[in-house]
Amino acid sequence: MASSHPHSSEAIRGAKVLMVGAGGIGCELLKTLALSGFRDIHIIDMDTIEVSNLNRQFLFRQSHVGQSKAKVARDAVLKFRPHINIKPYHANVKDPEFDVDFFKQFNVVLNGLDNLDARRHVNRLCLAANVPLVESGTTGFLGQVTVHVKGKTECYECQPKPAPKTYPVCTITSTPSKFVHCIVWAKDLLFAKLFGDKNQDNDLNVRSSDAASSSENVEDVFVRRNDEDIEQYGRKIFDHVFGYNIELALSNEETWKNRNRPKPIYSKDVLSDELAKLNGNIDKNCAFDDEFSVSAMASLGMKNPQDIWSLKENSRIFLEALRLFFTQRGKDVGNLTFDKDDQLAVEFVTAAANIRAASFGIPLYSLFEAKGIAGNIVHAVATTNAVIAGLIVIETIKVLQNDIESYRMTYCLEHPSRKMLLMPVEPFEPNKSCYVCSETPLTLEINTKRSKLKDFVEKIVKAKLGMNLPLIMNSSNLLYEADAEDDMVAIYAANLEKVLAELPSPVTGGTMLRVEDMHQEFGCNVNIKHREEFDEEKEPDGMVLSGWTKHVSAPENKDKPAANNGASTSEASVPAAESDEVTIVSPSKKRKLTDDSGIPNAPAGEARNHQDELQVIDDEDDLVMLEGSMEGFKKRKLS
Numbered sequence: 001m002a003s004s005h006p007h008s009s010e011a012i013r014g015a016k017v018l019m020v021g022a023g024g025i026g027c028e029l030l031k032t033l034a035l036s037g038f039r040d041i042h043i044i045d046m047d048t049i050e051v052s053n054l055n056r057q058f059l060f061r062q063s064h065v066g067q068s069k070a071k072v073a074r075d076a077v078l079k080f081r082p083h084i085n086i087k088p089y090h091a092n093v094k095d096p097e098f099d100v101d102f103f104k105q106f107n108v109v110l111n112g113l114d115n116l117d118a119r120r121h122v123n124r125l126c127l128a129a130n131v132p133l134v135e136s137g138t139t140g141f142l143g144q145v146t147v148h149v150k151g152k153t154e155c156y157e158c159q160p161k162p163a164p165k166t167y168p169v170c171t172i173t174s175t176p177s178k179f180v181h182c183i184v185w186a187k188d189l190l191f192a193k194l195f196g197d198k199n200q201d202n203d204l205n206v207r208s209s210d211a212a213s214s215s216e217n218v219e220d221v222f223v224r225r226n227d228e229d230i231e232q233y234g235r236k237i238f239d240h241v242f243g244y245n246i247e248l249a250l251s252n253e254e255t256w257k258n259r260n261r262p263k264p265i266y267s268k269d270v271l272s273d274e275l276a277k278l279n280g281n282i283d284k285n286c287a288f289d290d291e292f293s294v295s296a297m298a299s300l301g302m303k304n305p306q307d308i309w310s311l312k313e314n315s316r317i318f319l320e321a322l323r324l325f326f327t328q329r330g331k332d333v334g335n336l337t338f339d340k341d342d343q344l345a346v347e348f349v350t351a352a353a354n355i356r357a358a359s360f361g362i363p364l365y366s367l368f369e370a371k372g373i374a375g376n377i378v379h380a381v382a383t384t385n386a387v388i389a390g391l392i393v394i395e396t397i398k399v400l401q402n403d404i405e406s407y408r409m410t411y412c413l414e415h416p417s418r419k420m421l422l423m424p425v426e427p428f429e430p431n432k433s434c435y436v437c438s439e440t441p442l443t444l445e446i447n448t449k450r451s452k453l454k455d456f457v458e459k460i461v462k463a464k465l466g467m468n469l470p471l472i473m474n475s476s477n478l479l480y481e482a483d484a485e486d487d488m489v490a491i492y493a494a495n496l497e498k499v500l501a502e503l504p505s506p507v508t509g510g511t512m513l514r515v516e517d518m519h520q521e522f523g524c525n526v527n528i529k530h531r532e533e534f535d536e537e538k539e540p541d542g543m544v545l546s547g548w549t550k551h552v553s554a555p556e557n558k559d560k561p562a563a564n565n566g567a568s569t570s571e572a573s574v575p576a577a578e579s580d581e582v583t584i585v586s587p588s589k590k591r592k593l594t595d596d597s598g599i600p601n602a603p604a605g606e607a608r609n610h611q612d613e614l615q616v617i618d619d620e621d622d623l624v625m626l627e628g629s630m631e632g633f634k635k636r637k638l639s
């Protein structure tokens, strides 16, 4: 780790650093820190080791599966650097114990995280504690490292981050045109409906409940009666979702005027009765070691995850996976959420998505490909993580030396630009209108007569402002407090609704709300303005927050800013959603369709660069940088 600075080794030896995340980047980083001479390292990671981590998180071995990442990483590094201090915390960085005072003890904080939510939280604590932050992210071959020093460079939130990839609910429930729509339907609607929490809202029946006046009671279809034969139940579900619901959708002629009509698929048409019986019989000879090895593919003797199954094979997998969930993993049913590492769940979702795709004339995909789409997986490249970890340490040393002139944010590219794969750029000054690191008030346009406190808190305060434990004030009146007792919540809700309701319409001056998060020692002012109507397509929240800088996020999710925006460290979740999930926009009313799309696992779609500096052409599979874009790298002086 060469540095021209004479005191770098001193700076390293005396430094106390906090690493957040001990995953793909984190393992590389801890090793590089230790080998570079760092002697006091604290690590927070909330996860335990999974088998799927082992290919790149090289501090972990098979025998560590199930153990704390932070602790195992520490032990592994102490084997070759026994005399340094490494303190692990198996915990969520958002836990209250990691407050501003905790952050203040460190000289620098290094993020190796994989989600926007945690990154924003750490950014705010670093600002409040006045501790520099070195932020990083990787997605496949792409990566970046940025330096954030309060008052000197932009903070992590100075540039707005792109919104999570969302799909209009009607595209998902009624008019899929791409395989990803079928995956989202299979995963977030059907899987959730059959195996998830029954109390969760679910749009699966949007269409059929419209016609619930017909003989069938829709809710009953999905509930398995106690004495109901599992094969019969499986076929009933199959026929309902792939046959009956499609017929129902077809009855709405308007929808299909300019679209290809889907084809209803019934189990009897695809599977002969003999086959369906065989379906069940095979399994009886197939023993599973534990519940996580339960597999419909194994049960049916299908081996290659890269095969594209026929409609018949998908149907058999669908019925078999459903049967296995109820017979072998019955205790999970009702509590499951889709997990890309759950083989049976991936099999079920692949099969269901393929059957739906077949119905809508969309090409079918293999389990391997479907898993990538469902899990938003861009395959991790260990080398990218290693390069990024090295760059983090280089920036860390500069930060410790207070060598501001040398700070760089560095992009790791997939293809060379001007023969360079690493693109160093001078950091930007803080954005004067950043609501996080400056005092700029925000503006919220909202229908003050209709909007509810719950929506305001969930959609704006938590989702957009990233607050964990919010508190809302109007002058000196407390309107909302996150951890208030239930009865108080009702009073707060009434208060806010009263405040909103009393606003004259249209409000020109606005009403100021103060929103704070004590834990983050962060607060901002929100100027409420009344607006009557919202475009349900473009403004699905029914309220619009603005005021802190122009929007970077492109509607098609191209030219998405940097890798550390949302998802990503290794095996990054592409659509950069906070929960790393593709979500469905559920409109209050039916909306006009658009074909938004973009394939979520296409690495090319993930051009992760500062939009202002890097122009990127999303050319299906290639990230191409325009030569002229180098102009954007011109110096911007730091204060």
Ligand SMILES: Nc1ncnc2c1ncn2[C@@H]1O[C@H](COP(=O)(O)OP(=O)(O)OP(=O)(O)O)[C@@H](O)[C@H]1O
Binding pocket: 020, 021, 022, 023, 024, 025, 026, 044, 045, 046, 047, 052, 053, 069, 091, 092, 093, 094, 112, 113, 114, 115, 118, 568, 569, 570, 571, 572
């Ligand atoms: N709020 C948080 N608090 C503490 N650790 C977190 C938090 N959010 C994410 N992490 C950790 O950040 C690390 C990110 O690493 P990485 O991107 O390699 O993900 P992974 O979970 O190890 O792998 P994959 O998601 O690809 O299976 C994970 O170990 C995860 O536990």
Ligand SMILES: [Zn+2]
Binding pocket: 154, 155, 156, 157, 158, 159, 430, 431, 434, 435, 436, 437, 438
């Ligand atoms: Zn900022």
